[in-house]
Amino acid sequence: MKAIFLRTLSLPETFLSCLIITLFALISQLDPSFLQWEVQRSLSSHIWELAIIAIPMTLIILTAGIDLSVGSIMSLSAITAGMLFQAGSSMPLACGAALLTGTLGGFLNGFFIARMRVHPLIITLATMATYRGIAEGISQAKPVSGFPAGFTRLGQDEWLNLPFAAWVFFIIFVSVFWVIHRRALGLHVYAIGNNDTASRFSGIHVDRILIGLYTFSGFASALAALLFVARRNTAKADVGMGIELGVITAVVIGGVSIFGGRGTLVGTCLGLLLIHETREFVSWHWNRDEFILIVLGLLLIVSVVFQKLLRHKQNSS
Amino acid sequence: MPSLTTQNLSKSYGGTHALKNVSLKIHAGDIHALCGENGAGKSTLIKILSGVETPDQGLVQWNGNHLSLGKVHEMESKGIVAVHQEPVVFPDLNIVDNLYAGRELSSGMGTWLNTASMKQRTRDILDSLGEDLPLNQPVGEMALAQRQMVSIARALFNQCRILILDEPTASLTTRESDALFKTVISLKNQGVGILYVSHRLEEVFQLAQCISVLRDGILVSTQSSNDLSEDALIQQMVGRKVAYPSRQQPVNADITKNKPVLELKALSRTPAYDDIHLKIHAGEILGMSGLVGAGRSEIARAIFGIDEFDTGEILFNGKKLQNHSIRKAIDLGIAMVPEDRQRQGLALPLSVETNLLLPSLNAFQGMTGLDRSQMRSMSGQLISKLGIKTGSPDNPASALSGGNQQKIVLGKWIHQNPSLFILDEPTRGVDVGAKSEVHRMIIELAKQGSAVLLISSELPEILSLSDRILVIAKGHVSGELAREEANQEKLLKLSLPEEAKQSP
DSSP states (O other), X not given: OHHHHHXXXXXXHHHHHHHHHHHHHHHHHXXXXXXXXXXXXXXXXXXXXXXXXXXXXXXXXXXXXXXXTHHHHHHHHHHHHHHHHHXXXXXXXXXXXXXXXXXXXXXXXXXXXXXXXXXXXXXXXXXXXXXXXXXXXXXXXXXXXXXXXXHHHHHHOEETTEEHHHHHHHHHHHHHHHHXXXXXXXHHHHHHHHOHHHHHHTTOXXXXXXXXXXXXXXXXXXXXXXXXXXXXXXXXXXXXXXHHHHHHHHHHHTTOOTXXXXXXXXXXXXXXXXXXXXXXXXXXHTOOHHHXXXXXXXXXXXXXXXXXXXXXXXXXX | XXXXXXXXXXXXXXXXXXXXXXXXXXXXXXXXXXXXOTTSSHHHHHHHHTTSXXXXXXXEEETTEEOOSSOHHHHHHTTEEEEOSSOOOOTTXXXXXXXHTTSOOEETTTTEEOHHHXXXXXXXXXXXXXXXXXXXSOGGGSOHHHHHHHHHHHXXXXXXXXXXXXXXXXXXXXHHHHHHHHHHHHHHHTTOEEEEEOSOHHHHHHHOSEEEEEETTEEEEEEEGGGOOHHHHHHXXXXXXXXXXXXXXXXXXXXXXXXXXXXXXXXXXXXXXXXXXXXXXXXXXXEEEEOTTSXXXXXXXXXXXXXXOSEEEEXXXXXXXXXXXXXXXXXXXXXXXXXXXXXXXOOTTSBHHHHXXXXXXXXXXXXXXXXXXXXHHHHXXXXXXXXXXXXXXXXXXXXXXXXHHHHHHHHHHHTTOOSEEEEESTTTTOOHHHHHHXXXXXXXXXXXXXXXXXXOSOHHHHHHHOSEEEEEETTEEEEEXXXXXXXXXXXXXXXXXXXXXXXO
16 A cells, blocks of 8 residues: 555656646646636646647657657648638638648658658658658748638637637547547557567567657647638747647656656656646746746756656665 | 675565575685576675675675675676676677777877777687687677677686676587587686586586585585585475486387378578478477577578578468468467576566566457456466465566566466477576476476477486487488487587588
8 A cells, every 4th residue: 555655656647736736736826816717717728739739649658759840730730721821722621731730740750650660860860851841842931811700709609608719639538548448459569669570570560660659749739720711810930830849848848768768658747737837927926938848848857857856766765 | 816705695575585694715726616597696695796786785796805795797707707697798799999988098298099909808808718709790690609708808807706697508519519618627627616507517617616506595415516416406496306207108109100281392582591390299399409500590580480481381280381480380279488487488577467468468358348357367377386485466577587487488378378489598596496397298298298399408407308300400401310219429429510520
């Protein structure tokens, strides 16, 4: 019993929860108005796109991979939808084409990684540049706007007090959570992250799983791009610029090991929450952008060092 | 005579005592063997002596002077150096750079490297070892035996007085081992004290003057090797008697009349192997002998669908296999225990249960998800059937000893009743007790009608288990021997490549 208690105590999720509670306690002292539901809701409108991409990113990092191209896939998908709409195609068709483009972009990443054995960091660094370059080339860096109301409502309407994007996130989260914790595929993902050779030798379709995960990442990025375009009613080649850093930071703060094999989806969600609340509060309270960067950097250092210490203690006891 | 002594060394990890009151004396100019099963505390002792770990209690003295413990640098400066199983070298650097890493010679007030004199000293050291290795080749491209020599050379460079060799021959061929023994003996004659840790008892008796035995962290005995028989030594190591099982064949039972499970016809892949023909029947153990690098593992990999082959045919239960995936091979009933247990066999940080069920997880999956209770009962059955020593199926595989880890790798397949088992060095680095358990399991598999392809570099193992033995040399089948006609000399002779036979 005591052992279980100690193990729970040393989980990164426990540590993160404590950090989040501390943060909220601090906020309620400094500026309780920040905690009002309306404020929270209006400040959270943009987080869902990042959160959607963080789900496949968690799985990819669990396999000891990485996907740097998510922002560029967003850009390419947004431009695809925008250009098609401008050229006169119907909005559902434009959206379908955007989703297809993103999915294909992710599939290409996976193909190079699994079949050509290119390191994920290198190939997604390359496609990060390529996809963004294509998007800029097609759009001539000009924004597209004036989307039909039926489409922009997806980004602005609410259902049960939460934006549509939040529901998209919850649906994806619940289904992926179920697959990871209740299906063989989940254990396969962890096995690949811990030892891909042994996984191959155990008959796990490592290549197929990797291609599937990167393809899923591309699809999720395209979905996030559409939600972004609907919310802002504008599609431009700089959509999703730098989002990969936010996503990876959240996953890593959430306790997912960058070397693969260790971490959970719940951890990622806690990481997202912590980053989001910190960032929004700093800009709400002090309204200084440079503070945000410093605080986020410090947060990453503190949480990573702390998790390392906890693991060390766990191993030696 | 100078000597290294330990007094009452104790070390425990968590609740388990890795070492208890170990007092040992190693003289310069002596070869002192250290034997014991995996988990007996040998590695802990080595770690303390090389300064990697600090003991909870006890002293280490060199020539009567106390050494401060837990400092690698202190130990190295006194000339106490350990060479590990997998030698630590810089793979992309050449020998000279490996020896001089961190202490390069420079001239011109430190402005440039004095390459010429570094090369000269390197050559001197290699000469003193009787080795002729290319100075410019990256060490990573060399054979394991040569890399080991580089590690030993590096140790000598440190004015080594006590050299600790940890399982030095575990992955070496017989010939490479012989070369190593010569070096070890010449070092001994130069006055270096050697602590020789090995599972291979023949070489212990061949080399050591003095043998110490550790069991469960306690020093059981230190004896002169002349006063000790091999059986007595094994008994001290395991606390009971162990022998190679002799495989009794039922009279009149001609296994070759059974249907062939696997047949290879002219299987070739350049440059690994060429024109391989073989047949394994149900219930038969076919031994595959040969030197490391002769192409045995590559043949096994082709059968299991890991690598492709160039030409020829693989027939499994009469069906032709071509470009098959590993999954296909498994589904058809082929199982493989790969040669490198930790890198290819196990996901070490994952639980014993997950590792055991990894190839068959899909079978436990229903509409609502994985059936955890069924998984638990299956893993429990396997753990008790194979005698895997673990506190709980949830413990990580990394916490188990080598022998128990190997049982997991076997257990992954057993419950699926494969018709062909490919076992690549199934007892490498496994202690004596677990070894005989693995041997018994192999015999049991054959008895239940599986065909077994047993690849092993250990001749007594091949000889005692196999029904037939195929010898591979340089990618060719150099001979096939029936159980009755085979012996160590014949196998060795067949396994040497042609040119070696001409100039022995």
